[in-house]
Amino acid sequence: MIDPPAALTSGPRKPPEIVRPPRLPVPAGLGRLLVLAVVFLCAACGLVYELELVALSSYLVGDSVTQASVVLSVMVFAMGVGSLLAKRLRCRAAVGFGAVEAALALTGGVSAMALYACFAWFGQSRPALVGFSLVIGVLIGAEVPLLMTLIQRIRNQDAGGAVADLFAADYVGALVGGLAFPFLLLPLLGQLTGALVTGGVNAVAGAALVLGLFRRDLSIRARRSLLAANALVLVLLAACTVLAGPFEGAARKAVYGTGPRVAVRTDVQEVVLTGGTGGAGHAGRGAGRSGAPLALYLDGRLRVSERDEFRYHEALVHPAMAGGPHGRVLVLGGGDGLAARELLRYRDVDSVTVVERDSGLVHLARTDPGLARLNRGSLDDPRVRVAVADAFDWLRGEARREVRRDGPYDVVLADLPDPRLTAGTKLYSQEFYGLAARVLARDGRLAVHAGPPRARPRGFWTVGATLRAAGLRSVPYGMPGRPHWGFFLAGRATPHLGLSPAAPPLRALTPALLRSGHLALARTRLSGLPPSTLVHPRYGG
Numbered sequence: 001m002i003d004p005p006a007a008l009t010s011g012p013r014k015p016p017e018i019v020r021p022p023r024l025p026v027p028a029g030l031g032r033l034l035v036l037a038v039v040f041l042c043a044a045c046g047l048v049y050e051l052e053l054v055a056l057s058s059y060l061v062g063d064s065v066t067q068a069s070v071v072l073s074v075m076v077f078a079m080g081v082g083s084l085l086a087k088r089l090r091c092r093a094a095v096g097f098g099a100v101e102a103a104l105a106l107t108g109g110v111s112a113m114a115l116y117a118c119f120a121w122f123g124q125s126r127p128a129l130v131g132f133s134l135v136i137g138v139l140i141g142a143e144v145p146l147l148m149t150l151i152q153r154i155r156n157q158d159a160g161g162a163v164a165d166l167f168a169a170d171y172v173g174a175l176v177g178g179l180a181f182p183f184l185l186l187p188l189l190g191q192l193t194g195a196l197v198t199g200g201v202n203a204v205a206g207a208a209l210v211l212g213l214f215r216r217d218l219s220i221r222a223r224r225s226l227l228a229a230n231a232l233v234l235v236l237l238a239a240c241t242v243l244a245g246p247f248e249g250a251a252r253k254a255v256y257g258t259g260p261r262v263a264v265r266t267d268v269q270e271v272v273l274t275g276g277t278g279g280a281g282h283a284g285r286g287a288g289r290s291g292a293p294l295a296l297y298l299d300g301r302l303r304v305s306e307r308d309e310f311r312y313h314e315a316l317v318h319p320a321m322a323g324g325p326h327g328r329v330l331v332l333g334g335g336d337g338l339a340a341r342e343l344l345r346y347r348d349v350d351s352v353t354v355v356e357r358d359s360g361l362v363h364l365a366r367t368d369p370g371l372a373r374l375n376r377g378s379l380d381d382p383r384v385r386v387a388v389a390d391a392f393d394w395l396r397g398e399a400r401r402e403v404r405r406d407g408p409y410d411v412v413l414a415d416l417p418d419p420r421l422t423a424g425t426k427l428y429s430q431e432f433y434g435l436a437a438r439v440l441a442r443d444g445r446l447a448v449h450a451g452p453p454r455a456r457p458r459g460f461w462t463v464g465a466t467l468r469a470a471g472l473r474s475v476p477y478g479m480p481g482r483p484h485w486g487f488f489l490a491g492r493a494t495p496h497l498g499l500s501p502a503a504p505p506l507r508a509l510t511p512a513l514l515r516s517g518h519l520a521l522a523r524t525r526l527s528g529l530p531p532s533t534l535v536h537p538r539y540g541g
Helices: 028-061 064-122 126-154 159-213 220-242 244-256 309-321 338-343 359-367 369-375 391-396 398-406 422-428 430-438 457-469 511-522
Strands: 262-265 270-274 295-298 301-305 328-333 351-356 384-388 409-415 440-451 473-479 485-491
Touching (some): 028 064, 028 159, 064 126, 064 159, 244 295, 270 359, 309 409, 309 473, 309 485, 328 338, 328 391, 338 351, 351 359, 359 369, 391 398, 391 422, 391 430, 430 440, 430 457, 457 473, 457 485, 473 511
Parallel strands (some): 328 351, 328 409, 351 384, 409 440
Antiparallel strands (some): 262 270, 270 295, 295 301
C-alpha cells in the first residue's frame, strides 16, 4: 500500500521546530565533561551527608541498625519525591539546579551541628534526624532530573546513553564520598567540621556549573540572586566552621553538666571525663578538688559515676568469686580498671586478664589522676595483664593459646555495654557465650551484666535464654536502686548465689540484698524467649 502524498493528508503541515544551539562558553564536549564532573562531586557530597547522619545518630541515639534504617529509608523515599517535584523546574533547569545545590549545601553542611544541638540542649535528636533526612533526600532527588536536562541541553543524545553516563558519574562519586568519609573527613576534620566542609564543596561545585557554564541562559537578576545565595551559604558555612570548636565545648557542657576535664576521640569511641581531678580518700567517696565526683562518658553515655559505681562493680564481681576457686580471672571489657580493682582485693587471686578493645580508655585508666585514683592503679598491678582486642575475636583466637598454656579461667566477668547497642549485641550472643564457656573451668562461674531488668525486661531475660542455649545454667540477680542493674551468674551447673567467706568488706552488697534481688527478679521472669544469635539478634533499642 502506497502512502498518500503529504499534501493530501488531513490538516495543515507544521513547520519543523527550530532547535537553538547551546550558548556555552566552552566547546560542547568540554561542557558535557564539566557537567559529569559536577555530578561526580554532588554524588560524593550527597553520600557524605547520608553517612554523617547515620554515624551521628548512631552515636547520639544508639542502635546503629535502627538509625541507619531510618535514615536510608526516609532518604530514598524523599529522593523519589524530589525527583517528581523537579519536573516543574526542568523548563529552567540551570537556575533550578543552582538553587537546589545552594539549599542542599546549607542543609547538609549544618545537619551534624543541628543534630548535636538537639541532643545536647533538648535531649532528643530523632525528630531532627527524620527531618534532615527528608529535606536532604528531596534535594538530592531533585538533582538527577535537572542534571539530565542540562546534559541533554549541551548535546542531545538517546535517553539510554545519557542515563548511563549520568549514573556512571553518580555512582563513582558515591564510591569516593563513601570512602572519603571514614578514612579522610572523620579522622582529619571530625563530624561537625567534615559536614561543613562538604557543604562548602557542594556549594562551590553547583555555583561554578551554573554561573560559569550556563550563565548565558540566566537573566541578570537570576545570576545576581544565585551569586548572592551561594555567597551567603558559604559565609554561613565558614562561620559555623570557625565556631565549631566553641559550639562543641558548649554542647558538651550541656550534655555532661560541667565542662569536660578530658575529651578524646579514640580509635573506638569518644571518651569524656568530668570532675574528680584529685583528692585523697576511699575510692568512690571523694569528689576531688574539682568539687564534682568523677564521671566517665563513652560516646555520650554515662558509664561510670563516682557516686555509685561501687554498687555496680561489687554486684558484678563478688558473687562470681564465691563457690569455688578464683585464682585465674578473665575480664571481658573493664578497660576502666574498676572491675580489676575489686578482684585484686582478694589475696588468693593469682592473675587477672583484662580484654579491652579501646587502648585509649586503658591509657586514661592508667594515667588520668582521677580515674587512676578511683581504680587504685589496678591496671598497673603485676597480677594484671591487659590485652587490647575485641573480646569476641580474642576468645576465638588468643584465648585458646592462653588456656593451653596456663589452664582455664576460674571466673569470667562480662563487663560490657548494654546489649541494646547494636555494636555490642554480638557480645551477648549464643556464639559469644559458647566461646566464653570453652575457656571456663569445669566448676567456673561467668557473671554477665545484662542491662536494666525493669526498664527493658525483654532484653534482660533474653540474656538468660541465650546463656541457656549456650549450655550454661544461670541465676538472675539485681542491684536495686537508680539505676537498677541486672546480672546473671552462670556456670555448667546452677551456681550458688552468695558471697565468699574471704570477701573483703563491701559498701553496698550483702547476702540478704543478693537473695532479695534474686527473688524479686524471679517473679518477673519472661519465659519462652528465643536466644540471640549472630544472624538473629534479639535485643531491641
